[in-house]
Amino acid sequence: MDFRDTPEGAEYRKKARAFLEQHAQLEPPDSGRGYRDGNDDPAALERAREWQRIKADAGYAGITWPREYAGQGGTTLEQIIYEQEEAQFDIPRGNFFYIGLGWAMPTLFQWSNKEEILKHAGKVLRGDEIWCQLFSEPAGGSDLAALRTKAVRDGDDWIINGQKIWTSGGQYSDFGILVARNDTTQAKHKGLTCFILDMKSPGVEVRPIRQMSGDSHFNEVFFDNVRIPDSRRLGEVGDGWKVAMTTLMNERYNLVELVPPDFEQIFHLAQNTVLESGPALDDPAIREKLADLYCRAQGMTYTNFRTMSALSQGKTPGPEVSIGKLVNSGRLQESADLGSDLFEQSGMLMEEDMPMRALFQRAYLYSPGWRLGGGTDEILRNTIAERVLGLPQDVRLDKGVAFKDIPTGPTGN
Amino acid sequence: MNFDFPDEVKAMQIQADDYLTQTNARAAARHVIEGAPSAARRDWAEMAQMGWTGLIIPEHLGGNDIGYIAQCALAYELGRHVSPAPMASSIYLVAEALVRYGSDAQKQKWLPALAEGRISACFAEAEGLSQGRGDLCAAQVANGVLSGVKKPVPDGMDAELALVVAQEDGETGLYLVELQASGVTRQVVQTIEGIREHAAITFDKAEVDLLVRGQTALTDIKQRAAVCIAFEQVGGAQACLDMAVAFAKERFAFGRAIGSFQAIKHKLADMFVAIELARSNAYFAAWALSTDARELPVAAATARLSAGKAYWLAAKENVQTHGGLGFTWELDCHLYYRRHKALKLLLGGNRVWENRLIDGLKSGLVEL
Numbered sequence: 062m063d064f065r066d067t068p069e070g071a072e073y074r075k076k077a078r079a080f081l082e083q084h085a086q087l088e089p090p091d092s093g094r095g096y097r098d099g100n101d102d103p104a105a106l107e108r109a110r111e112w113q114r115i116k117a118d119a120g121y122a123g124i125t126w127p128r129e130y131a132g133q134g135g136t137t138l139e140q141i142i143y144e145q146e147e148a149q150f151d152i153p154r155g156n157f158f159y160i161g162l163g164w165a166m167p168t169l170f171q172w173s174n175k176e177e178i179l180k181h182a183g184k185v186l187r188g189d190e191i192w193c194q195l196f197s198e199p200a201g202g203s204d205l206a207a208l209r210t211k212a213v214r215d216g217d218d219w220i221i222n223g224q225k226i227w228t229s230g231g232q233y234s235d236f237g238i239l240v241a242r243n244d245t246t247q248a249k250h251k252g253l254t255c256f257i258l259d260m261k262s263p264g265v266e267v268r269p270i271r272q273m274s275g276d277s278h279f280n281e282v283f284f285d286n287v288r289i290p291d292s293r294r295l296g297e298v299g300d301g302w303k304v305a306m307t308t309l310m311n312e313r314y315n316l317v318e319l320v321p322p323d324f325e326q327i328f329h330l331a332q333n334t335v336l337e338s339g340p341a342l343d344d345p346a347i348r349e350k351l352a353d354l355y356c357r358a359q360g361m362t363y364t365n366f367r368t369m370s371a372l373s374q375g376k377t378p379g380p381e382v383s384i385g386k387l388v389n390s391g392r393l394q395e396s397a398d399l400g401s402d403l404f405e406q407s408g409m410l411m412e413e414d415m416p417m418r419a420l421f422q423r424a425y426l427y428s429p430g431w432r433l434g435g436g437t438d439e440i441l442r443n444t445i446a447e448r449v450l451g452l453p454q455d456v457r458l459d460k461g462v463a464f465k466d467i468p469t470g471p472t473g474n
Numbered sequence: 475m476n477f478d479f480p481d482e483v484k485a486m487q488i489q490a491d492d493y494l495t496q497t498n499a500r501a502a503a504r505h506v507i508e509g510a511p512s513a514a515r516r517d518w519a520e521m522a523q524m525g526w527t528g529l530i531i532p533e534h535l536g537g538n539d540i541g542y543i544a545q546c547a548l549a550y551e552l553g554r555h556v557s558p559a560p561m562a563s564s565i566y567l568v569a570e571a572l573v574r575y576g577s578d579a580q581k582q583k584w585l586p587a588l589a590e591g592r593i594s595a596c597f598a599e600a601e602g603l604s605q606g607r608g609d610l611c612a613a614q615v616a617n618g619v620l621s622g623v624k625k626p627v628p629d630g631m632d633a634e635l636a637l638v639v640a641q642e643d644g645e646t647g648l649y650l651v652e653l654q655a656s657g658v659t660r661q662v663v664q665t666i667e668g669i670r671e672h673a674a675i676t677f678d679k680a681e682v683d684l685l686v687r688g689q690t691a692l693t694d695i696k697q698r699a700a701v702c703i704a705f706e707q708v709g710g711a712q713a714c715l716d717m718a719v720a721f722a723k724e725r726f727a728f729g730r731a732i733g734s735f736q737a738i739k740h741k742l743a744d745m746f747v748a749i750e751l752a753r754s755n756a757y758f759a760a761w762a763l764s765t766d767a768r769e770l771p772v773a774a775a776t777a778r779l780s781a782g783k784a785y786w787l788a789a790k791e792n793v794q795t796h797g798g799l800g801f802t803w804e805l806d807c808h809l810y811y812r813r814h815k816a817l818k819l820l821l822g823g824n825r826v827w828e829n830r831l832i833d834g835l836k837s838g839l840v841e842l
Contacts (some may be wrong), residue, residue: 356783363755465689
């Protein structure tokens with residue numbers, strides 16, 4: 062057993078590290094690092110775009126993309142190594158581009174044509190084009206296939222009417238991947254089709270949603286007779302579920318990222334906070350909670366090592382990859398809770414002079430979203446139970462029923 | 475990076491699983507609790523022949539010295555099959571202490587006998603209710619003889635050798651005591667576990683052989699054993715999850731398999747998550763143990779806390795998933811529920827290890 066990178070991995074890490082050292086500063090744990098500036102801030106977008114260009118020029122954008130699409134043709138392992146290194150530096154963290162880079166383009170690689178892909182790939186790599194995912198609807202979140210946005214064929218076009226919700230970054234997106242219902246007489250998973258939507262099309266209206274944290278990362282998107290040419294359809298008519306799932310699988314994999322506060326930050330806080338009984342770190346009740354958070358944090362670190370071991374040997378990682386988001390979002394919320402509790406009544410304060418720029422207080426308000434987005438805790442548990450443990454599906458009242466006949470409320474349709 | 479058992483260790487693990495299945499280790503555990511304590515050592519000689527008792531013992535002392543990673547893999551299987559064999563007492567604790575601290579004469583005298591399965595050994599630390607008071611212990615050594623009472627001592631009834639924690643001139647020490655010598659009397663005590671026989675051992679001026687002095691050595695031995703025991707815990711937890719999943723697929727209620735209910739699914743998914751975290755932490759601790767890494771104190775505590783948490787969840791929710799059946803003597807759910815408690819308390823409970831973990835982090839033993 063060992064934790065060393067393979068010689069190629071070590072070489073890659075060294076180069077990535079040198080690149081980062083040349084362009085950014087290491088960030089100390091007490092800086093509140095990793096805190097995301099509000100995504101509705103245009104200045105944050107500009108800073109993030111500038112950093113994205115530097116990365117793209119140096120070959121650290123689209124690391125796993127195929128070379129024919131302006132990517133680096135690298136491995137998932139290289140992507141992970143780069144992210145591990147980047148996480149330690151003070152860089153603009155806006156998260157404006159991850160949908161395009163990690164989800165949308167990989168979906169196009171599989172379902173679109175070379176001409177279309179080349180129109181976008183270079184711009185996405187440099188942060189000049191932003192993508193969103195138009196999936197969830199008021200009637201379809203965890204039950205995504207309950208979506209009702211309609212796509213009706215009209216000559217060479219499709220006409221779209223309906224509404225999406227929880228669209229990350231919709232307010233500044235240039236394009237989106239849309240899944241809509243083309244046939245309500247089919248069973249719910251069958252009558253769906255996917256499209257590339259130009260967000261500047263007439264009839265598209267984006268309204269930001271104010272989240273409980275006060276930020277507006279998500280949006281509602283309304284479609285009023287929006288036209289999409291059939292040439293921008295992804296996959297066959299009626300294959301929308303299959304296409305949507307490729308994107309979702311990418312999403313699950315990519316969401317296993319670390320959102321602050323991490324363990325080092327909560328530990329640092331406990332070490333530097335004095336309670337009436339002495340240092341918070343020496344209080345037995347705090348110790349118990351910290352020990353538990355540490356066990357979960359390390360458990361994830363070493364679980365990622367297991368994944369990296371499999372990848373570095375050219376094997377498919379085992380079912381342990383499915384636990385990441387569930388574990389990380391839970392400990393994120395608990396760290397935020399503990400970090401604000403340490404200050405008793407003053408733990409309420411969200412002033413900038415609070416430790417780590419009030420990271421723990423902010424995290425208290427943004428952490429609930431991480432237990433919901435990209436598969437709720439409950440959906441992820443179902444997935445583990447069914448896909449990993451092989452337990453039977455729940456009884457379904459919507460299976461094999463024409464979509465139009467599926468009940469949608471206590472009084473029927 | 476290779477964060478996985480090497481192939482030859484995996485092969486040994488498969489062999490161990492086969493052997494424990496064929497010899498029905500779980501049934502042996504049941505024999506012990508149903509009044510046939512000799513079942514615990516039924517397969518001891520055979521296990522020794524397969525090399526299981528000699529993994530950390532040098533070749534010139536009768537062992538095979540294959541190493542700690544293999545011992546951890548074996549521990550996982552023993553835990554999964556809830557084997558009653560006295561491996562933790564004899565090897566993870568006593569052989570370990572001899573290998574690390576024994577004089578040549580002490581090693582020559584005991585290690586070949588342990589490696590060859592001719593004897594078993596026990597670790598005697600607890601003293602009834604006074605155990606709750608940390609490192610204080612009443613057992614005293616003076617002029618080369620020991621007096622005091624140790625209980626409960628797992629595997630203590632059958633063992634030939636004891637490693638006893640006692641005080642001498644106000645200092646903690648570890649002493650080797652031959653249990654068939656004069657001045658030693660043993661009595662069976664009832665415990666929650668029952669699938670390993672526990673003893674109360676009374677020493678009345680029994681002759682001792684000093685192994686090592688000092689609290690540091692005691693802590694060292696316990697944290698090294700804790701890594702192997704963490705693998706037994708993860709193995710036990712995995713067995714509970716496997717039992718619960720199998721039952722949830724075949725048991726029908728309200729016209730459907732109970733595994734199709736989310737209340738059951740989510741319980742079992744949580745067990746899976748806890749086990750995978752514990753497994754990953756145990757792997758890291760195995761690496762730290764096998765390389766004598768400076769991270770070992772933190773790694774061992776992390777592995778132990780994580781494995782104990784997973785086993786607790788899995789053991790109690792396995793009973794719960796089985797419903798009334800899970801509460802019967804007839805089903806094996808209780809064997810794991812019992813074993814969980816034994817493994818959690820042997821070497822000290824969570825409080826002890828939480829402190830050790832946080833103290834280790836405070837003193838910068840690992841990079842955060």
